[in-house]
Amino acid sequence: MARRANVPANGRRRSTIREVADRAGVSVATVSRILSGDYPASPTTRKRVMLAVEELDYVANAHARALAGTSAKSVAIVLNSVISPAYAHVAQGVEAQTAAEGRLCLIGTTGGDPERELAMVQFMREQHAEAVILVGNVVADETYHKRMSRYAHGLAAIGSRLVLCGRPPLGPDVPAVVVEYDHAGGAFAATSHLLSAGHERILCLGSRPGYSTAEGRVAGYRRALAAHRVPHDPALEVEGMMEWHEGYRMMKERLATGAPDFTAVFALNDLIAGGAVRALTEEGLRVPDDVSIVGFDDLQPSLDLDLTTVHLSHEEVGRTAVRLALEHEARGGTPPHVTIGTHLVIRNSARPRRMS
Structure with missing residues (x-):
């Protein structure tokens, strides 16, 4: 049996532009022009129309306007x-x-x-x-x-x-x-790999408080430290965005303070790892002879770097x-x-x- 017009599959009826016009006390044409953004309506009229749109939860049917009923x-x-x-x-x-x-x-x-x-x-x-x-x-x-x-x-x-x-x-x-x-699980595995190889001073690059991806991966890093009974040092977590130039910047700034105070790096993605490797190389440090590094994502940069990393499909x-x-x-x-x-x-x- 055919569904009635303006009634979606979940049975809840959609509001119509006529209902918006009636509630706002204007014509259908005025509502249409205001919603299209090309009508110089007075602020009072525009406010009434937008209030009616919100109250009725009206959604303009762009396909119906553009395709004359074809969806x-x-x-x-x-x-x-x-x-x-x-x-x-x-x-x-x-x-x-x-x-x-x-x-x-x-x-x-x-x-x-x-x-x-x-x-x-x-x-x-x-x-x-x-x-x-x-x-x-x-x-x-x-x-x-x-x-x-x-x-x-x-x-x-x-x-x-x-x-x-x-x-x-x-x-x-x-x-x-x-x-x-599984951000946390992947980060736990990557950090545990370094810890199992004897690294305890592991620099974490790419922390961004408030950002869900970074927070999940940092949580896995910290959980691995706790599981291996290695004290967490907040100074080893460096904030930055998940981009190549940020990995380069973070590592350059870290190395500018003197000799490395870490033996390994967990980069929150492969782009960060790539930038960090470049910075290490410019400072005469070799990967993995002087500094070990792991990444996250397993995308093209990891293949170019022969990088140990977390695979995500x-x-x-x-x-x-x-x-x-x-x-x-x-x-x-x-x-x-x-x-x-x-x-x-x-x-x-x-x-x-x-x-x-």
Whole structure:
């Protein structure tokens, strides 16, 4: 039996532009022009219309306007950057699985700006994407949680689904699919590898308090120290972003203070490791003869460096995010929460500590 117009698969009726116009006391044409952003309405009229939109939880049907009733199914992915190797590989997995499911893929970048991410989610909602997949680092503060939780409920109300990919859940009552990486487990394995080789002064590069990916990996580093009964020294944790030039900067600044006060390095990703290796080499230090180093991700930089690192199947993460989102949309029930495992890849950038 055909569904009634404006009623999604979950049975909750969508508000119409006519209802927004009636509540705001203006014409349908005025609402349409204000929402399109090209109508010089008075501040009072615009405020009434936007208040009605919020109260009715109205979402403009962009496909209906542009395609005269033809709806193209799509999946959206929102990520910090498309040039970061880790994000690019996740995006490739999303695109491949989206194509296999017969959908189009929409993509948006945020530059790491939480406000832009929130705006992007709202935009993808207006495009009626079947799923909106958020990838990677996020500043996990209370304000962000509240707003993103509201958007997750809004997506669910129109039969769509928010997917948190590589980041922690928003809470038990938030209707979002979660596909996490085992950041802590991978970092524990990498740090334990160095500890088992006799290294106790292990420099941790890339700490960023408040950022979920970095915090998970630092937690695994600290847990390994505790498991091996090695005292935690906060001075060995260096803050920086997960980029090559940041790895170079952090190591250069550390070495500028004198002889190394560490025998090994745990870099929170392979890009940081690459920059750190360059800085060590410029200072006449050899890897692994003088300093051992391990990374995280197992992407192209690790192969070039013959780097021991933590393998994470980024493309499979992207594929899983799409599959779970579309399966959940079809079946309903409690949104799934899965964790993608990691494993350590042993190469030649780490060796047992030489005893003095």
